Amino acid sequence: MIVAYMLIKARHGKLKICEASLRAHEEIDEIHEVFGDRDIIAKIIVEDLAELKEFIQNKIQITEGIKETQTLICNDTNAFD
Incomplete structure (x- = not known):
């Protein structure tokens, strides 16, 4: 299983x-x-x-509505109780 976070910049007026x-x-x-610099963070699981x-x-x-993205692929996960 791959978990990734995508940082998304929306086009002006297209966030919703x-x-x-x-x-x-x-x-x-x-x-x-x-x-901040991005508008949305999306967690992706594939x-x-x-x-x-x-x-x-x-x-x-x-x-x-998406203008730009950056994808960060998780290397390791540390869960907190």
Whole structure:
């Protein structure tokens, strides 16, 4: 299983459209609206790197409202109780 976080910059005035489009993808586990250089952080869960690549190229890059993305692939997870 691959867990990744995508930092997303929405086009001006398209934040809500962008969020709605992202919610439709089963690969996206969480969406957070944030302050700063990016507008959204999305948690992505897929089976492998090939699926992540396909998801980004065939679904995210054509999503309405997205201007720019950066994907961070998790190396290790440390859960807190």
